[in-house]
Amino acid sequence: MHSLVAVYLQSINERAMARRKMVKIAAYQALPNCFDRTDSDKKGQWRAYFQNDNPLILELGCGRAEFSYELAKRYPTHNYIGIDLKPDRMWYSARQAIAEGVSNIAFLQINLLELADYFGENEASEIWITFPDPFPKKKQAKHRMINPNFLALYQKVLQAQGMMNFKTDNLDLFHYSLQVFVDQPNIQLKQLSFDLHEDERIQADVKIHTTYEKRFMELGEKIKYVSWQFV
Numbered sequence: 001m002h003s004l005v006a007v008y009l010q011s012i013n014e015r016a017m018a019r020r021k022m023v024k025i026a027a028y029q030a031l032p033n034c035f036d037r038t039d040s041d042k043k044g045q046w047r048a049y050f051q052n053d054n055p056l057i058l059e060l061g062c063g064r065a066e067f068s069y070e071l072a073k074r075y076p077t078h079n080y081i082g083i084d085l086k087p088d089r090m091w092y093s094a095r096q097a098i099a100e101g102v103s104n105i106a107f108l109q110i111n112l113l114e115l116a117d118y119f120g121e122n123e124a125s126e127i128w129i130t131f132p133d134p135f136p137k138k139k140q141a142k143h144r145m146i147n148p149n150f151l152a153l154y155q156k157v158l159q160a161q162g163m164m165n166f167k168t169d170n171l172d173l174f175h176y177s178l179q180v181f182v183d184q185p186n187i188q189l190k191q192l193s194f195d196l197h198e199d200e201r202i203q204a205d206v207k208i209h210t211t212y213e214k215r216f217m218e219l220g221e222k223i224k225y226v227s228w229q230f231v
Contacts, residue, residue: 028091047079061084068128083112113153129165131169
């Protein structure tokens with residue numbers, strides 16, 4: 001009997017969560033700073049959307065986009081776009097940006113493999129990759145956001161001498177990424193740290209805490225960071 005009750009309650013919780021998710025997705029789609037696959041006409045036109053020629057900075061796999069949102073508040077002379085496949089996550093920061101009048105940030109729901117369909121060549125000034133799924137199994141390497149195919153995609157939309165940044169809590173993923181960098185002839189590392197928040201060489205902006213980052217740190221995980229340029 002107890003197991004039947006547990007299954008019933010779990011079913012109720014799952015349905016409630018699904019309803020909340022759909023409400024957030026609908027709310028995301030209604031916000032003027034939120035975009036999706038129907039907005040491919042923005043390719044090469046993001047500065048027109050922001051109505052200025054300020055540097056354009058992308059956060060890929062941004063989740064709630066807390067990192068980009070904090071940067072947008074600190075640097076009103078830069079434009080930011082948080083990009084993720086799940087709009088119900090980005091909705092939090094998108095709603096907050098509208099409420100607080102932070103107009104130099106937008107949000108885009110796409111698959112990252114579609115990146116070049118929504119950004120022109122050399123349109124981005126800087127790219128951040130923050131705490132992506134590590135895809136730990138060897139056969140999943142093609143899905144990791146640091147792999148040769150993804151790197152070629154980033155280079156296509158990034159300006160010459162534009163900066164790439166990568167933060168992760170996962171040591172195995174970090175080791176894998178460094179090996180990928182070593183194997184690529186066109187990558188020049190700029191900064192590297194195996195313990196970001198204890199590293200005095202790294203500028204404060206890189207150390208902005210997100211919800212997930214705080215969670216990892218509370219579990220005793222050290223945050224790893226690397227930046228590079230394509231040459």
